[in-house]
Structure formats: structure tokens, C-alpha cells
Amino acid sequence: MFVHTSNHDTTNFFSDKYLQLNSCGNQICNGNDFVVSRPNGRHDYLLLYIRSGKCTAVYDNKTYTLRPGNFVHYPPDVEHRYIFHKEYPCESLWIHYVGKNISEILEDLNLKGGVYNCPPSSKVMSIFNEIILEYQLKRPMYQTATNALIMQLLT
Numbered sequence: 001m002f003v004h005t006s007n008h009d010t011t012n013f014f015s016d017k018y019l020q021l022n023s024c025g026n027q028i029c030n031g032n033d034f035v036v037s038r039p040n041g042r043h044d045y046l047l048l049y050i051r052s053g054k055c056t057a058v059y060d061n062k063t064y065t066l067r068p069g070n071f072v073h074y075p076p077d078v079e080h081r082y083i084f085h086k087e088y089p090c091e092s093l094w095i096h097y098v099g100k101n102i103s104e105i106l107e108d109l110n111l112k113g114g115v116y117n118c119p120p121s122s123k124v125m126s127i128f129n130e131i132i133l134e135y136q137l138k139r140p141m142y143q144t145a146t147n148a149l150i151m152q153l154l155t
Helices: 102-108 122-137 142-154
Strands: 002-004 020-029 034-038 045-052 055-059 062-066 070-074 080-084 090-098 114-117
Touching: 020 122, 020 142, 045 055, 045 122, 055 070, 055 114, 062 070, 090 122, 090 142, 102 142, 122 142
Parallel strands: 002 034
Antiparallel strands: 020 090, 034 080, 045 070, 045 090, 055 062, 055 080, 070 114
């Protein structure tokens, strides 16, 4: 079993920018249990989307089984706890983002912390893949591009 507990991530920071991607990625878990436990959360928002398989997530002291199309949205400084079980190979996509106006944007979208369902779609996958690509390549204006993509994903 692998347990991830690091709170010393160099991508875990505040920003006074309107919106900023801190980090993102695609996680494929099979073969071992993979546990993420951050008792104090992070300084940014986390959106964890399940593409395939199953994942167990804890939010607000409630346990949820996440399946394809489900996502958990953790606000800043809220405990992160989720487990990918070896019995259920899982692929997830995730973004950590922050911004000075993001709480107002999320309020307008009625997107608070918690577990949500977003039926699997090629559009959602395409947006995640574009965010990850822009972040990896860091081309000129990548922050502007990722901001626009995050807004598309959130809406």
C-alpha cells in the first residue's frame, strides 16, 4: 500500500491572480492500494474526477464510492482523503487550482465542496487532457489557456 501524506508540495500555494492552475495530472492505479491523506488539505482547490474504476473518498466525515463520472471537489484547507483500491483498477484526472475570485465563481456555479456526478463525456476528457498538456508544455500564455479551460470544466 502506498500512502501519500505530503503537505510540503511546491505546487501548494496561494495566488493573488484571478485564477491559476497549481498542478494537474492523470493517475492510473492498479496493483496496490493508493491512499491520499492530507489531514489539513491544501491551500488550493482540488477537483478529482474518476474516469474509470472505483475510488473511495471521504468528504465531511462521510464516505463515498466514486465511479466513472463522479468527482469530489475539496475546498482549501479541508481534509483530503481518498483511496484507490487494488481490487478496482482506477484512472483519475485531477486539478489543483486557486485564485482571488474563485470562491465567487464557484458560488455562482453552485459548486461547493463535496461529491458530484458529471456523466462521462468526451468533452470533459478533452478539457482535462488539454489542461494537462498545456501545464506540461508550459508554452507561452499557458496560464491564460489553462484558466480558460478550467472555467470550461467548472461550468
